[in-house]
Amino acid sequence: MTAVLSTHGLLARYGDFQALYGIDIELHQGEAVALIGANGAGKSTLLRSIMGLLPVGREMVRLHGDPVGGTATDRMVQKGVAIVPEGRRLFTGMSVEDNLRVAIDQAARMGAKGGWTLPRLHQLFPILKEKARTQVQSLSGGQQQMVAIGRALLCQPRVLLCDEISLGLAPKVIREIYAALPEIRATGTAMIVVEQDVGLARTASDRLYCMLEGRVTLTGRSAEITREQIGKAYFGAGHGVV
Amino acid sequence: MEWFDALVQGILLGGMYAQYALGMALMFGVMRIVNISHGDLVILLSLIGISMATAWGLGPLPVLIVLVPLAVLMGWLLQKAVLNRVVGGDPLPSLIATFGLSIALQNLMLQIWSANSRSLPGHGIESQSIEIGSVYIGLLPLIVLAVATGLTWGLDLTLKRTRFGRALRAASADVEAAAMTGINPRAVYAMATAAAVGILGFAAVFQALRSTVAPADGPAQLIYAFEAVIIGGMGTVWGAFVGSMVLGISQAIGFRIDPGFGVLAGHIVFLIVLATRPQGLFGKALA
Numbered sequence: 001m002t003a004v005l006s007t008h009g010l011l012a013r014y015g016d017f018q019a020l021y022g023i024d025i026e027l028h029q030g031e032a033v034a035l036i037g038a039n040g041a042g043k044s045t046l047l048r049s050i051m052g053l054l055p056v057g058r059e060m061v062r063l064h065g066d067p068v069g070g071t072a073t074d075r076m077v078q079k080g081v082a083i084v085p086e087g088r089r090l091f092t093g094m095s096v097e098d099n100l101r102v103a104i105d106q107a108a109r110m111g112a113k114g115g116w117t118l119p120r121l122h123q124l125f126p127i128l129k130e131k132a133r134t135q136v137q138s139l140s141g142g143q144q145q146m147v148a149i150g151r152a153l154l155c156q157p158r159v160l161l162c163d164e165i166s167l168g169l170a171p172k173v174i175r176e177i178y179a180a181l182p183e184i185r186a187t188g189t190a191m192i193v194v195e196q197d198v199g200l201a202r203t204a205s206d207r208l209y210c211m212l213e214g215r216v217t218l219t220g221r222s223a224e225i226t227r228e229q230i231g232k233a234y235f236g237a238g239h240g241v242v
Numbered sequence: 243m244e245w246f247d248a249l250v251q252g253i254l255l256g257g258m259y260a261q262y263a264l265g266m267a268l269m270f271g272v273m274r275i276v277n278i279s280h281g282d283l284v285i286l287l288s289l290i291g292i293s294m295a296t297a298w299g300l301g302p303l304p305v306l307i308v309l310v311p312l313a314v315l316m317g318w319l320l321q322k323a324v325l326n327r328v329v330g331g332d333p334l335p336s337l338i339a340t341f342g343l344s345i346a347l348q349n350l351m352l353q354i355w356s357a358n359s360r361s362l363p364g365h366g367i368e369s370q371s372i373e374i375g376s377v378y379i380g381l382l383p384l385i386v387l388a389v390a391t392g393l394t395w396g397l398d399l400t401l402k403r404t405r406f407g408r409a410l411r412a413a414s415a416d417v418e419a420a421a422m423t424g425i426n427p428r429a430v431y432a433m434a435t436a437a438a439v440g441i442l443g444f445a446a447v448f449q450a451l452r453s454t455v456a457p458a459d460g461p462a463q464l465i466y467a468f469e470a471v472i473i474g475g476m477g478t479v480w481g482a483f484v485g486s487m488v489l490g491i492s493q494a495i496g497f498r499i500d501p502g503f504g505v506l507a508g509h510i511v512f513l514i515v516l517a518t519r520p521q522g523l524f525g526k527a528l529a
Contacts, residue, residue: 053418074427077422078424090419091412094408094412102420103423106425
């Protein structure tokens with residue numbers, strides 16, 4: 001079976017600094033894959049490279065087997081890849097509803113088909129209906145994260161990339177947000193979840209990749225990998241258990 | 243009564259400034275593009291309109307009907323060919339590029355039309371007036387004000403309610419996040435500049451009807467547009483409209499005090515606003 005999304009020896013650099021050294025990952029239909037690793041391991045860089053936000057070679061990213069590396073970000077969205085970016089990146093000065101409408105507008109413009117609608121999103125995150133007319137900058141962090149996830153879903157993605165969606169949120173809010181992920185997966189959307197919290201990453205994924213200094217150091221089924229293996233892959237050789 | 247008349251004349255003058263300021267509100271206030279050639283584009287369009295009127299004997303309305311689509315096309319080309327290459331977080335590259343364009347346009351206009359002042363024949367419309375109470379209101383300034391109000395209303399509604407408006411606001415808030423939501427920012431910017439210069443098509447016709455235009459007149463129009471947008475507050479269309487009124491009224495009252503003081507009075511009010519409320523009358527203070 002061809003992977004929905006795959007990378008092949010993906011290299012990325014910021015100026016003179018090489019951030020990724022030949023990353024190979026695969027994501028299959030309906031699968032959730034976690035990317036774990038310390039700060040600076042290259043997780044966000046990998047997602048940004050896939051989204052066309054960093055220059056990469058054409059053959060380095062494949063979508064349903066087609067080379068798409070370096071495709072413009074808006075064209076990647078059109079091809080069915082959406083991202084919940086690190087730091088949420090909402091459109092400040094606009095209401096919750098307008099933030100979501102931007103995605104609805106573009107999905108309509110591109111003729112993207114999928115099951116996500118505003119009422120369905122309101123079922124998933126009821127608070128978004130209540131706060132529809134509120135300006136996004138006055139929402140709490142958790143609510144903002146829900147808008148960011150909602151905005152990505154309304155792009156009708158077949159692949160959803162989630163970049164540190166638990167960052168800076170209270171444990172209760174994190175549970176609430178992660179509780180929504182199975183429902184998103186149930187629609188057949190495949191997901192890559194970048195997560196700092198290893199425990200959270202394991203429970204939310206089928207497989208995981210651990211990254212260290214721009215390389216994948218461990219991969220396997222989330223339920224089978226031991227803490228010792230993760231500890232070694234996370235910090236490099238010579239380090240103890242997490 | 244004399245001061246009331248100054249107020250009325252100021253509002254009417256504000257209607258003219260609002261037509262320059264709307265395009266500026268869109269480009270500078272929303273997209274953060276500093277377009278130094280803003281005024282020169284008005285003059286260029288005016289001169290093209292005047293030439294069309296003389297060559298084909300067209301009245302003001304047919305000139306307007308031809309000129310606005312032409313302006314839209316010019317704006318679209320300007321963004322595609324020049325501004326999309328320099329747009330970004332830093333306003334300086336767009337400033338330098340359009341500064342160059344401004345000089346090039348002025349010289350091009352001098353070459354084609356010479357330094358002479360010209361105006362658009364209005365077939366009498368420019369001298370008609372209506373008497374309300376004891377105040378005479380020129381028909382042309384009244385039309386200018388009505389068109390400015392209509393354009394402001396239309397642009398405000400477009401930004402708030404349409405797919406294009408939302409996409410443009412999203413791209414100005416965070417261009418990368420906009421792309422992540424499927425927006426092609428360059429296409430949206432090209433449409434926005436097309437709209438901004440399209441509005442200048444209206445300004446060009448009215449400017450040429452109510453006074454004369456010459457190739458070197460652009461920079462003064464640019465300053466009025468900047469002042470109106472900053473007085474009103476960045477990123478608000480009605481703010482730019484009210485800013486234009488404030489500028490127009492200040493100048494009209496200044497003229498009434500002393501004919502040499504009019505333009506300066508406008509600048510002084512602008513400086514007072516900048517010093518006491520730098521975010522503008524309708525702008526939100528930076529947190």
